[in-house]
Amino acid sequence: MLDENRRPFTIGVVVLAVVLIVIGGVVLFRGGGSETTLTVKSIPNDLTLTLDGHEIPANGEVKIKAGQHTLVGSRRGFESYTKTFTSGSDPLSYKMYLYANSAEGREWSKNNPEQEQELEAEAGRNFSETQARLKIKYPILSQLPYIGPGFKATYTKSKTDPKNPVAISIVIEVFGTDGKKEALRWIKGYGWDPATLDIIWTTGK
Template sequence: MLEENRRPLMIGGVVLLVLVVLIGSIVLFRGGSEAKLSVSSIPGDLTLTLDGHQIPATGEVKIKPGEHTLVGERRGFQSYTATFTSSTDPLSYKMYLYANSAEGRQWAQQNPEQEMQLEREAGRHFDQMQARLRAKYPVLTYLPYVGDGFEATRAPSKTDPNNPEALSLAIDVFGPQGKTKALQWIQGYGWDQATLDIIWTTSK
């Protein structure tokens, strides 16, 4: 009789244990499939959306792995859109907007500390972009350059004008052997002419 009473208790205990394991696995799986995104924004009162849903301009949110889009907007400032791909690792992002009107510039005057942060961030981005450009276009180290019958400078890309990290090599020829000398200059450094997106012009 005692054994018969114990059996339902044992079965109930096993069922409870299985449920605990299942629930724990589900929670663990869900936790492992999310990442933490930390965002800081300037101006602090900008409107920030993640995949079309508004989120706090500064703080943390949980996101699932995959591609996401952040959009920062505020009157008086240039809007900015950033697309990124997340895994399960923590991420951080700075959404900094820059003034493009009198209202935005007035805000900058009234918030000098945040404006200084914006300027530091702009300088950091500029330095990083220049480093990437120099790695992509070694010729930039030598520009501007005046050679025998030609002058070489940098210019916005003729094939990808909307890409700030795409450049053309502008060569102005003003001598009878200018183009030949320019090509020899390029070949002398071992640069690939096809990757330089050259813009040729002729001065009289």
């Protein structure tokens, strides 16, 4: 008789414990800490924007928890870009600007001149970020300028995509008969694919 009375009590304790665990798990998943507002402006204005893996509006405000976050902007015809930042209690704002890297993207820019002008102006204002994007896109920049056996490598504004501030051409000046071969060997030696580089070959005196 005593065991029968204990059974409902035991079941109740187990159920209560499970409920507490579930509630606790939800609280931990949601996290705590302060909350702030992130305001984002994007060009192209129809790009896909994610925050910590979750899609958010490309333009507007979103509430975020304090801590480290990652924004990723992407659109067909444009270079994707990732920005990691840390938020506190103060409101934040960020401009997610992507640059065209194909005929489709350049056609979009041609048909949206106002956004293209703003994009170019932003590139000028944020020189340091533009340089950071270039280094990520072109690891070879860390070695330039470079003088090798029979060649010299530098870089200049892109000849094929001159309006793109995050596009460059690699200029390789060849001095000897083996200069081009040595330059290609140097490029491949770092694991870079010459086919992915916009290379301008010149002949030195």
